[in-house]
Amino acid sequence: MTVDETIGGAGMGRPGDDGRFGDFGGRFMPEALVPACLELEEAFAQAWGDPGFRAELDDLLRDYAGRPSPLTEARNLSERLGVRVLLKRDELNHTGSHKINNVLGQALLTRRMGKRRLVAETGAGQHGVATATAAALFGFDCIVYMGEVDVERQALNVFRMNLLGAEVRPVASGSRTLKDAINEALRDWVSSVETTHYCLGSVMGPHPYPWMVRELQRVIGDEARAQTAELLDGGIPDVVVACVGGGSNAAGIFAGFVDTDARLVGVQPEGGAAIGRGLPGVVHGSKSLLLQDEHGQVNEAHSVSAGLDYPGVGPEHAHLAVAGRAEYPTVADGAVLEAFQLLSRTEGIIPALEPAHAVAWVMREAGRGIPSGSTVLVNLCGRGDKDAVEVMRLLKGDPGTGAGG
Amino acid sequence: MTGRLEAELRRRRSEGAKLLVPYVTGGLSPEWTDVLQAVVAAGADAVEVGIPFSDPVMDGPTIQEASIRALARGTTPESILAELARIDVGVPLVAMTYYNLAFRMGDLRFARSLAAAGVAGAILPDLPLEESGPWEAEAAAAGVETVLLAAPVTPDERLAEIAARSRGFVYGVSRMGVTGERASVAASAGVMAKRLKAVTDKPVLIGFGVSTPQQAVEVSAEADGVVVASALLRVVLDGGGPEAVGDFVAGLREALDAG
Ligand SMILES: Cc1ncc(COP(=O)(O)O)c(C=O)c1O
Numbered sequence: 184m185t186v187d188e189t190i191g192g193a194g195m196g197r198p199g200d201d202g203r204f205g206d207f208g209g210r211f212m213p214e215a216l217v218p219a220c221l222e223l224e225e226a227f228a229q230a231w232g233d234p235g236f237r238a239e240l241d242d243l244l245r246d247y248a249g250r251p252s253p254l255t256e257a258r259n260l261s262e263r264l265g266v267r268v269l270l271k272r273d274e275l276n277h278t279g280s281h282k283i284n285n286v287l288g289q290a291l292l293t294r295r296m297g298k299r300r301l302v303a304e305t306g307a308g309q310h311g312v313a314t315a316t317a318a319a320l321f322g323f324d325c326i327v328y329m330g331e332v333d334v335e336r337q338a339l340n341v342f343r344m345n346l347l348g349a350e351v352r353p354v355a356s357g358s359r360t361l362k363d364a365i366n367e368a369l370r371d372w373v374s375s376v377e378t379t380h381y382c383l384g385s386v387m388g389p390h391p392y393p394w395m396v397r398e399l400q401r402v403i404g405d406e407a408r409a410q411t412a413e414l415l416d417g418g419i420p421d422v423v424v425a426c427v428g429g430g431s432n433a434a435g436i437f438a439g440f441v442d443t444d445a446r447l448v449g450v451q452p453e454g455g456a457a458i459g460r461g462l463p464g465v466v467h468g469s470k471s472l473l474l475q476d477e478h479g480q481v482n483e484a485h486s487v488s489a490g491l492d493y494p495g496v497g498p499e500h501a502h503l504a505v506a507g508r509a510e511y512p513t514v515a516d517g518a519v520l521e522a523f524q525l526l527s528r529t530e531g532i533i534p535a536l537e538p539a540h541a542v543a544w545v546m547r548e549a550g551r552g553i554p555s556g557s558t559v560l561v562n563l564c565g566r567g568d569k570d571a572v573e574v575m576r577l578l579k580g581d582p583g584t585g586a587g588g
Numbered sequence: 589m590t591g592r593l594e595a596e597l598r599r600r601r602s603e604g605a606k607l608l609v610p611y612v613t614g615g616l617s618p619e620w621t622d623v624l625q626a627v628v629a630a631g632a633d634a635v636e637v638g639i640p641f642s643d644p645v646m647d648g649p650t651i652q653e654a655s656i657r658a659l660a661r662g663t664t665p666e667s668i669l670a671e672l673a674r675i676d677v678g679v680p681l682v683a684m685t686y687y688n689l690a691f692r693m694g695d696l697r698f699a700r701s702l703a704a705a706g707v708a709g710a711i712l713p714d715l716p717l718e719e720s721g722p723w724e725a726e727a728a729a730a731g732v733e734t735v736l737l738a739a740p741v742t743p744d745e746r747l748a749e750i751a752a753r754s755r756g757f758v759y760g761v762s763r764m765g766v767t768g769e770r771a772s773v774a775a776s777a778g779v780m781a782k783r784l785k786a787v788t789d790k791p792v793l794i795g796f797g798v799s800t801p802q803q804a805v806e807v808s809a810e811a812d813g814v815v816v817a818s819a820l821l822r823v824v825l826d827g828g829g830p831e832a833v834g835d836f837v838a839g840l841r842e843a844l845d846a847g
Contacts, residue, residue, distance in 0.1 A: 211716075213737070470691075
């Protein structure tokens, strides 16, 4: 496979100076926030090239977050599906998801920039919990914006954030989910930018966020590349699969395999398929693919998973899709619930509803779109504790047999 | 070349007037164009017409509420421009919206439809210098003046470039924050006006939070005038019709004229 290593190309390198990945990305921000974006870009570029910063982050990831996360051979599921399933266990990280990788990096940057207050948006609450955790560790004030719908369906995470000392501000505007939480976080940031860093939770927003968050998440892909190479005698998996909300866990694992022949698959929720059903658009600071009406008003997404309930997608994914390097199928909520149960029963691993999308796609395509005998690496980016109550409600208290697949 | 918006604001300024540019959300109520005309009759020098967007990140609760209400009535960019095309208010109009609405229609088509509806200028607050070049070119080609915004944190060099590239007037943001009524004017408003006046002779207007006649006068000590949005929309959202809004604008006009 030839890889486009050029700046702004499809090789997951640095975006252009204009923050572009192909046609997507950029910095569509009010003037009041441009200096902060420029400051962050410079701070990150410097820090990322600074061995001292990298060593400090690596230590935190190892000693605090528990990295490297294991690679698990999912033998029972593999037998059942006829493909060899490998699970990258980022759900075992401290706080229960991949979000901590990004947040620890941004917390170090916050300190480096001399700021002491974090604002964040959250959907499922995992990014909010991770941010609240880092704020506790670093002694920062922390405000987390969360849509009212999500406050309700992810109540456990709201309580966790409060325990960690963060203030959770419910957002009542618009669809009352992730997109509106981002609006509110940006409104806070423009009023507080002198003291405050916006700790964005995915590969979206204005430059440098999509690039910075991908770089902070690429530890998933780098580890998985080495782990699969060892397990497969120097080989690579045939397929690398991750769920896509904004796309940070997917970008992190893809970054480790973009220069190989592995098929890269980002699984979207049926009700939030920005890639496929969206059109080019500009919201929250970048040009990407976006669910919108004919006039350009942003549509609401709908997903059983709060973390994927977003009408846009990170700009680099839009570029990887257009460039043909990655593909972005969808799965329906029902299949996700089945996958949630199946992985629990077969492997003793209760996944978050988000990565259950990736598992659902593998269940559907094994022996079809994925030839039998293939090796499939799934990014298991979060654990399901936060979803247990919501799934109990959806299943009307019946944990099921998981036989659906 | 100086456009219609800038020419009119310069003319009024040379007469010794402080400039008053109120903001009205397009499609907010069935009688919104009557509100617009009442605003002009009460002494507006130009009017900003907001084209509502689903995700107005620079706006506080009042403009958010106005946007949601307008959208709920089925308001679209096309419906607003069609209504504007049917009237001649006698002062320049400036469309204010977020870039995605222009981008979806296509920059040139959007700019041309503004011009066709008689709109002289455009403000797109989520297009900073680095992103607005292509839009500015298409707008200029269609005869639409693009007003750029400067913020209190804008460094001197950027400020000078914003002032140089802005058309119609230069919009100084009074303080760090979103739009919305405020009990007092931030000290940053005067600083903003002074900094802009030092680098340009284009009209300098200050907006964001200017709510009362007294605040308008205070801000206009340094600036050429003010943009007033949320406080005016509050009158409409609280049930006020063209007459009530006209009274509100007349109060601002009177105070500015009295100095
Ligand atoms: C476990 C988990 N996975 C995935 C996501 C979606 O984010 P992203 O697409 O950026 O990985 C979330 C967001 O809340 C999450 O909690």
